[in-house]
Amino acid sequence: MAHDVFPRSARAEGDFAHLCRLARPHYTHDDPAHDWPHIERVLAWAERIGRAEGAQVAVLRAAVVLHDLVNLPKDHPQRLQASQMCAAAAAPLLRQAGYDPALIPAIQAAIVEHSYSLGRPPSSLEAAILQDADRLDALGAVGLMRAVSTGARMARRFYDPADPFAHDRPLDQRRQTIDHVFTKLLRLPDQMNTATARAEAETRAAFLRVFVDQLAGEVAPAHPGPQAPTHDTGTGGAGGTRPAGSG
Helix, strand or coil, rough: CCCCCCCCHHHHHHHHHHHHHHHHHCCCCHHHHHHHHHHHHHHHHHHHHHHHHCCCCHHHHHHHHHHCCCCCCCCCCCHHHHHHHHHHHHHHHHHHHHCCCHHHHHHHHHHCCCCCCCCCCCCCHHHHHHHHHHHHCCHHHHCCCCCHHHHCCCCCCCCCCCCCCCCCCCCCCCCCCCCCCHHHHHHHHCCCCHHHHHHHHHHHHHHHHHHHHHHHHHHHHCCCCCCCCCCEECCCCHEEEECCCCC
């Protein structure tokens, strides 16, 4: 059943403002890919998509604000449990902020299901929108900055100097940041749940393809032979995608 995202009651706005005050200290500047500005960007898109789709505002906005409460590194052994840890940590904050206890399970479910690594399909409209809004932030200019930042934290190289675009090697996003663009980011538009998010994702993916073309031109003199990538993508090694024309 669809719910009106707007208007919002004064009580609901007060509860949400209280929740933001409680949640914000959990988002530090140590990881700029998962800081409070990330939450603000995801919230803006979640509200935009939620307005178009008729989502339940209290569940959606709370899930957005709490979805990265527990931020484990990508290579942490418990990474797959991170969204479940977030959901568990969310409950006391929601109660402290005065949220209706009946809403808490739906908020927790959306938090759990937003995780890309977990790979769980959304069981509600709000979970689907959180997935979309969070994944939009992995695309475009901001997404590229987030990928490079995360790669640096994991000591990944920008690209493989011997074979930047994986012509003769399997893609490995654990070792090269550019491989992450092919194995995950350029696949995201097809994985969006809503038409609004899909359209924006295509625009942001197009920017990433332009970046890949620019990168190819800059590193090509040091790597004669491979054809520079085009704006189209094709299937590549290790189950990822690489630009058509790059192999």
